[in-house]
Structure formats: structure tokens, C-alpha cells
Amino acid sequence: MYYVSTRDKLRKTPVAGAIAYGLAPDGGLYTPEAIPTLAGNALNTLKSMTYQQRAVYLMSMYLDSYSASELAGFCSRAYGPEKFDDARVAPVRTVDETTYALELWHGPTCAFKDLALQMLPYLLTAALQKEGERKTACILVATSGDTGKGALEGFKDVAGTRILVFYPKDGVSAIQELQMNTQEGANVGVCSVVGNFDDAQTGVKRIFSDPELREELAQRGFFLSSANSINWGRVLPQIVYYVSAYCDLMRDGVLEKGDKLNVCVPTGNFGNILAAYYAKQMGVPLGRLICASNQNNVLTDFIQTGTYDRNRPFYNTISPSMDILISSNLERLLHAFTCGDAPQVRDYMDRLSAEGRYQVSGEVKKKLDREFAAAFCDDAQAKRAIAKVWNEKHYLIDPHTAVAMDALEQYRAKTGDATPTLVVSTASPFKFGPAVMEALGVAEPIRGLESIRQLSDLTGVAAPAPLASLAGKQIRFSGTVEKDHMADKVREMLK
Template sequence: MRYISTRGQAPALSFSAAVLAGLAPDGGLYVPESLPQLPADWQVKYRDLSFADLAAELVALFVDPSDIPHADLRRLALKSFGPHSRFAPGADVTPLHPLARAVPRASNDDPTTNAPHRTPLNIDILELFHGPTLAFKDVALQFLGNLFEYLLARSKSTKTVNVLGATSGDTGSAAIDGLRGKQGVRVCILHPHGKVSPVQEAQMTSVLDENVCNVAVDGTFDDCQALVKQLFSDPAARDEFQLAAVNSINFARILAQITYYVHSYLRLKDQHDQLVYSVPSGNFGDVLAGMYARAMGVPIAKLVIATNANDILHRFLHSGIYSPDPAWTPQGADATHVPAAATPTLSPAMDITVASNFERALLAWAPNGATDVRQWMEDLKNQGGFSVPASVVDQARQVFWSHRVPDHEIVDTIGRYYDACDYILDPHTAVGVRAAEQFGAGLFPRTTVPTGNVHFICLATAHPGKFGDAVHAGLRRSRRAQGVGSEEALDALFVPPVLQALKNVPRRVVRVQDGTAAEVARVLRSEWPMVEVQKAKL
């Protein structure tokens, strides 16, 4: 099993080398040369496995045993997901929570149409927030942190690896937790100053281990991600800092996420004819894992790409045009385009303008493979966007359906499901649930509807306690919370003690105002910690 670049101009690498490299030298992302298939008897072989054992089996399909022995993969999976891991002790790593079938119609649904209340949905919430930082990123980053430590110990290198990443909130805290205290590794996480939730910022900046550095950048998440990619694309910087990637550009993250698609399917397959997964989507990594699981043999009927107002993926499925600018057309493309900015929303982890993992999917559909992908990425960079042939869009629509959810529908969905199910959704999960409602309501071409007993699995990507403002707004719309007076009383409904404890903790963060790669390089060159510990309140 070798790993190649989506852009076709980098040497093929082993799994281990691809993990440590992160981004390919040609700017592309590493993918396996061919996607392995699940064994013919996988539904019997895997059905009673623990999450850790299933992860080991699936990862082994992607890794040559001469690269990492399967016994070592099993130990890594057990360390990441077993009884003594950082996940909640005694609990399932990714439990399913069934919701009531009948939920009141959304306030903006037309009562004369086949609206959600007229087609009650079978929905299970796949809770991915039972890790140490209460977000789905923990699943991948606990594994990646242990994998980094294993590979570095095996190499016996005396050089320190600098793991560099950008975050819109959850990746940062999960990466830091997965790598804090690891030998031979420093982790530097860039986040947009003032554009992550207070809880997310506190989770990151309250980790005071000396191998951790948090950097607040004046700008957006896309600016942070661009700085990371700029440094990874610079051979001198990669060599000087021994850079390694922690964002979902690292294929090991996608690989770990495939596990919860297979695991959840096996738990529900006997009860339903068709399973549809609704996935809150920003950088496309989470739903890409579902696409790979489907291509490997998991009979997923459809994957719903649930977006907020930053809807580049939704627009692509409708038009075949991929551009941060909704008004962009191939006819009007030129080199003078001004990059579009992300729209701030109540679901900030999805506030992106470009989905960095999408080129992995494009490679699977492109008529001319990496040649097409390379040209499309050049057009995106130089002209502000690109369009693809109809055959590419047709292939995408075989796998995906999409829906865009505005903020007012996020608030409405949180309130309705609290009333109907006594269950509190975080704003990102609310996007996924609302998109599932729209899919189930028939607001799509009938030719794309799966037949039979359809069941929805909505991915819950974060604990609601991490997004107090959005959840408060939703609960204020509910009847159940009408008698709750103060903000503190509302918090008591959904904010766990581990997050309450962040209200007054020491923290450390480096502020970068000029937003240049040179300034980030200065941070990497410095001896840590660079600044004193400060106290702050949420």
C-alpha cells in the first residue's frame, strides 16, 4: 500500500512517511493508490468487535505490515480507544442516541407540502463528543497523537518534530490534548483571534505543557489555514522545523474516522433497509470518511452534506462550479479576483470558504485523474474557481445530497428537538438534523430518493456545552425552557462540569498581528513558552 499525491507530481510514500509528511511537496494531499475493500464476510467478522478492535482491523487494510506490524496497530488502537484511553471510562466511544420520530414542523415549513412533521423521521444521533475535548476531532487526534509518538520513537531521531495546524475551534483543542506531553513533539496551533467560541479558546489556551504553543492570528480560519499550507509548501521551512500536519490534510485522520461509519452501520443495519448519514460539513474531512467507507463496501444509501451559509460544497453539487465566491463564473474568471471571506455563523467550525479535503474526492471522479485535479487547483488559486464536467457532478450526486441551513433554522431546530425529545443539539449537529429533515421531506429530485425503510444517522460533532450562545438562543425558543430565568440556570441544562471549570483558569497564548508565515516561523524558532501565563474569565 503506497500513498500518492492528489496532484500527481510527488513520489509515492509508505503510510508512515505520508503521515509524517502531511502535505505532499506538490501541494497535494496524500491518498492510497487504491482503496482497499472490506473482506467479503466483514458484517459477520466485525459485528461484535469493540471500537478499538474495529479501528485496528480497518487501519490494517491501509497499512502494509512491513511498514507497521498489525500487532503494533492493535496496540495503538487500544491505547487510543480502549478502556484506559482518554475517552469516557466505561462508555461507548461513539454511542448512538435515538430521537423521537415525530417532531413539530419547523416554523418556516410550508404546511401544504410534505414537510418534516408529515414524514416523521427515524433519526439516531451518532454522538462523537465523548472524548477529552468533547468534539468529534478527538476520535482522529487521539489516534494520530499516539501514532506520531510511535513513529518518532521508532525512528530514533534526535530532531524535534513541530506539529503545525490551524483550527476554527475543535481541531486545536483535540490536537493539543492528543499531543501534550509527547516526547520529541511540539504542537503549534493557529486560531483566528476572537473567532472561536470562548470555551474552545479556553480549552486550547489553558493547556500549559511546554511542548504546546497557541497562536492567535488576526484574521479568519482560512487565513490560518493558508499560513499552515504556505509553510508546508516551503521545502526550507519543512526541513528546518521538521513539520508534521495535524489538520485533516493528514490521511491518518480520515482513516480513523472511517471507523465510526462502519461501527454505527453494524449496530443499526438489521433494523433498517436504508441508512442515510447526515454530516455537518466544513473542510469535508468527516463526510469524506463516509464516502470512503461507502466505496469500501459499507452500503450507505446516501451521504447528506449539511452546510451553513458558507456553502461552497452545496453550490458545487448544484452547479458544478467550485469557488468561494457565489457569483463566480468561468466566463468572468481572471487573475484579479479578490478572495471571498467566510460568513460568521452560529456554527463556527464550518465557517470556511474552501473545503481543503475536497480535492481527495475530486481525484476519485476526475476523468484524467491527477492531471485534472492539478489544473483545477491552479484555477482555484489563480482565477478564483473552476468548473467541472457534468460527468463529475453526476458521480458526486450518486454519493451525496446537500442542504444549506441558515442561522435562524439552527436556532429553531435546537428549540424544537429540546421540546420534542428532551435532547439538546449543538449548532453544528442542528445543521445536520435540519438537513436530514429536508432530505426526508422530499425537497429533492425524486430520482435520488432511497427506497424502503430509511433511517437517518446524524453525526453530532460537538457537545452543546461548547457553544453556549447558540444553544441559549435555541432553548429560549422552546416551551420546556420558558420557566428558566437566568443564563446560569440555562447553562445547568447542558454545560458539563469539565467546561464549567474553564471559567477561571490560567492560560497562555501568543498573539500574531501581521499574519505572515515569517511571523509563524519566528514562533517555531523560539524557545517555548514564549509568554507568561495569564488569567482570564469566560
């Protein structure tokens, strides 16, 4: 299978090249030429498998240059009991008779990024060998909170790699910041950026597109790669958990094969809900894909109007991993909805860069309306959702999951759609303890590490071990850089 750039379908590479180098040289995102489809009995076959076995089965459909034995070894190590505290890896929890939570926070950093970022280092290092690449991969990451820690944990001390994470100063939770700045590993670096996530993400993209810097690093034995969801090796493992969740609901008798299942996803960079779209294209009977946004509701407006416009106020919210105005993975959906019309996609992206906005064609808008719905909520609504789900269902959720719960309630009230719905629960509530406790009525919650203990005492819910173990860890990183000097930080790390 070949992978093509979203901005030039004649620019092709085998999957190893797409994963090794992350971003196409023209700035586009590598995407499969065609999405493979599941055989007629595949879901029944997958139903009886473990998560690891499902991952091998599904990823092998996209990774034709990787052997089944390679993938089996990768999945065993990435999703084993030493990494995930639940043998099911991505368990589905019943919230009520039509609502199910896909818990994606049982990994080492307690956020959904673990499902991809525990796998990506294996895929990447194997890709480097297949490509004959002898230089050291410098992994650059811009994070709105969870990707950074997930990538650091996944790549720590991985031979042939260095990793540098940029996050927005004052734009992540205290626990997220502590997780990153205490990261162990000889090959890791962390730096905050004065600005918001979009500033950090734009800075990383600028570094990737700087030919002089690439040549300078190449002469010093390095090349740039990415662990952000612009890398196909990040998106692919996310497809697995949507297929797996459907199979779990079949196995448990909630669904019969062929029954529709809606999906509601809290998302800022669009990668998580894009993976659900790909799962549907493979043949999983998913219904409406509901995009849930916080107050930075650029995606909700886009899906409802067909106009993407980042020219709006930026809000720091209690769901910081969604505080994004430039949703990079939307480019892959545009590629799909324009049938691979690279000039059209390139025009949209050029307009976004130059004017901050673009309007899709009528045909693309029809496809959006057919596949997606969208809603958003502010912090006050998210807190009410946390309280409601806890008080009525005795289920504790974080602010990002709360955004999805509120969006689902809005969607059902508007449409009357009673289809069973999978809500994607993207992070442990203990990563955002103060906001959760405020939602539960604590007027002045403790900040920082002590919030983990306070939330556990308040609810009787045990905190995940990776978060509880943060106490006493040494701060290793405290640097801050202006957004225009991020390249200098890369040079400094790679001395």
C-alpha cells in the first residue's frame, strides 16, 4: 500500500516512509491511497480476540511492509500489563441503557494518547530500519497537554531517537505540566512556549518546512520526525479502539452485528474523531459521528456551516487538550471528501495560512452533513455535566469527557436520535482534579499534586498509580522560549 500527500497525490511513499518522516515535504499529511475494508465475517472473528490480537489484525491491513510476527511483538509490548492497568486495554463502560464510555486512560500517562504513543516508537524504529535511515530521528512534538507526556513516555531511551516537546506556557493543567517536566530518559527534552497551542504547533510546522535547518541537522546526523497526529503512525492505532469497542459491545450482547452505534468524541485537533471516520469507512457500522468542542468551537462551526475560521478569540479552558484553533487532521478529511483532489485541499490550506479561513465546496458540505454532527459547551456546562454524571450515574469523568457528554445531550435533544452512543473518555479525571472538584461543589479545591488525594477522598475513587506516583519526582525541565525562537531550542538540544 502506498501513502500519498494530501497536497500532491503523485507524491507517494511506502508506509515505512510515511511513518519515519511524518510530514510530507510539501507540508501535506501522508494518507493511504485507499482505506481497506473488513471482510464480511471480520467483526465476528475479531469479537473473540484480545485487544492485542485485534490491533495486529487491523494494523496489518495498513502496514504491508511489516510482518505479522513484528506487529504481534509490538502489540504485546505496547499494550501489555506493565503498561496498562486493565487487561482489556480500552474497556467499554456502561453509563446507562443507551450510553457507553470508551475508557482510553488506563495507560502509563492516563490519557488516550497512550493507545497510539505506546505503539508509535515500535513502528517508527522499524520504519527507520526498513528505510535504511542511519541518522538519529529528532522527534518534535507540540502538545496541548496529553500528547507531550504520552510521546515522552513512549520514546524515552529509545535507541536512535531524541525527542523535544513544546507546550503552551500556562496552557496545560498543573498535573500535565508536572508529568512532562519530571520526565525521565536521557534522550528527552521539554520546553514551554510563550503563547497558546496553535503558536507551538505552528512553530513546529515552521521548523519542519525550513530547508536550511533540515540541512544543518542532516550534516550533524539528525533528521526531523513527528509524534503528533500528523504522523500516520499516530492515527492508525486509534482506528483500532473504535473497531474494538464495537466488537466488545457485540460480545456483551448490547449490539447485534450490523446495528448502528453513534460515536461522540471530544476533539480539538480532529485526529481522534478522524480515526472513527476511518473505522466506519472500513465497514464498522458506526452511525453519526458527533464532534464535541469546548469554547474554542472552531470545529463545531465548521461542521455546521462549512466555513473554517480561526479568526476568533482563543480561550484557556478546563479542558486544555482541546484548546486548539488550527485542527491539523481536518486536512485528511478534506482529502477524503474531495476524492483526493490535491489542488483543492492545497487551496484550502493556503487560504487558512494566508487569511485564517476557508469555505468548502457544496459537495464537501453535503458529505459533512451526512457523516457528522457537532455541538460545543463552555466550562460552566462542562462542570454541570461532571456533576450530573456523578450524581445520577456515579461515574466520575474528566472535563474533556464532560464536553462530550454535554454535546451528546444537546444532540439527542435536538434530533431525538436514541441510537446507542459511544462516548470517548479521553483522560483520567485525576489529571484535572481542581476543575472536577469545583464541579462537585468544592469551593476552594487544592491545586497541584494534593488535588489527586483530595479528589480520591471526596469520591472514594482510587487515583491511577502513574499519577499517584508523581509525588517526590524531581523537576528536570523548566525552560521557556518565545515562539519565534523554537528552532534555536532544537539546535541547543542537538548540540
